Amino acid sequence: MTLRTLSLAMTRVRSPRRAADFVLLTKPRVVLMVLVTTLVGFHIGSVGAPEPLRLLHALIGTGLAAAGALALNQFLERDVDGRMERTRRRPLPDKRLRPTEALYFGVALTVGGPTYLGLTTNWLSAAVVTATAVSYLLAYTPLKRHSSLCTVLGAIPGALPPVAGWAAARGEFGVGAWVLFGILFLWQLPHTLAIAWVYRRDYARAGLRMLPVVDPEGASTSRQVLINCLALLAVGLLPSLVGMTGSVYFLGALLLGAGMLACGLGLAVTRSVGNARRLVYASIVYLPALFILMAIDKIPF
Numbered sequence: 001m002t003l004r005t006l007s008l009a010m011t012r013v014r015s016p017r018r019a020a021d022f023v024l025l026t027k028p029r030v031v032l033m034v035l036v037t038t039l040v041g042f043h044i045g046s047v048g049a050p051e052p053l054r055l056l057h058a059l060i061g062t063g064l065a066a067a068g069a070l071a072l073n074q075f076l077e078r079d080v081d082g083r084m085e086r087t088r089r090r091p092l093p094d095k096r097l098r099p100t101e102a103l104y105f106g107v108a109l110t111v112g113g114p115t116y117l118g119l120t121t122n123w124l125s126a127a128v129v130t131a132t133a134v135s136y137l138l139a140y141t142p143l144k145r146h147s148s149l150c151t152v153l154g155a156i157p158g159a160l161p162p163v164a165g166w167a168a169a170r171g172e173f174g175v176g177a178w179v180l181f182g183i184l185f186l187w188q189l190p191h192t193l194a195i196a197w198v199y200r201r202d203y204a205r206a207g208l209r210m211l212p213v214v215d216p217e218g219a220s221t222s223r224q225v226l227i228n229c230l231a232l233l234a235v236g237l238l239p240s241l242v243g244m245t246g247s248v249y250f251l252g253a254l255l256l257g258a259g260m261l262a263c264g265l266g267l268a269v270t271r272s273v274g275n276a277r278r279l280v281y282a283s284i285v286y287l288p289a290l291f292i293l294m295a296i297d298k299i300p301f
Helices: 003-025 028-045 052-076 078-083 099-120 123-143 150-159 161-170 175-198 200-206 219-235 247-269 273-296
Strands: none
Touching (some): 003 052, 078 200, 099 123, 123 150
């Protein structure tokens, strides 16, 4: 085998790996969640049957912007990721990709997503997606190193995708969009705090000031989990109370919210990693189940 043949063979091996690393930069599971919440906002916000082509454009534009913002987040936090056990094998800290590659890739997607969305759906949804990316990158990401308030601030961009979906469907905001925002905002707080409790030593090693890091006894963390689980239980019922959904959703949301609250109470009473994991799992079940109920019990709004 000549050196040229060997070089070509190595290039073929590396190319799929590099492509996979670029995909990993975008945090595909987070992008999937963004797409699902955008879909819910579009479906609930549609007057009559959703327009399939318009929905496709909305998902493409939002997905591109989310992928770009998440890639830029990994660019900005590559030093932090290198200090954390669960993230040190990501493409940038592991040096499988160069920082400039991640930067250009992320910028292209972050700019391209809202532009595509504006040209194919409307500029209101593009503005929401832009605000999501900007607040995530310029507010939440740097604040993680300085204040435990980062969780609250980070829940704002995390709650905007259904608003973008609603705006893409209607071209305007409405009370339903903000109800969806409230549900997703409140859901993120116990979910994120539970994850941070599980990995608090890793976060501390990386210098991130998540609440469970600055509150080692867990008193403040437990209080925040309980308050937000209670608030989520109440706000989760609003879709039926404002006429977006019917009684099937109401009963389902009541049961799901009670389950979240029970898991939150368990963590508050016994602050263990096991109870924190149970709350994480409960939150993972809660959101898709709630959205499924919302979709099947939708009332024209």
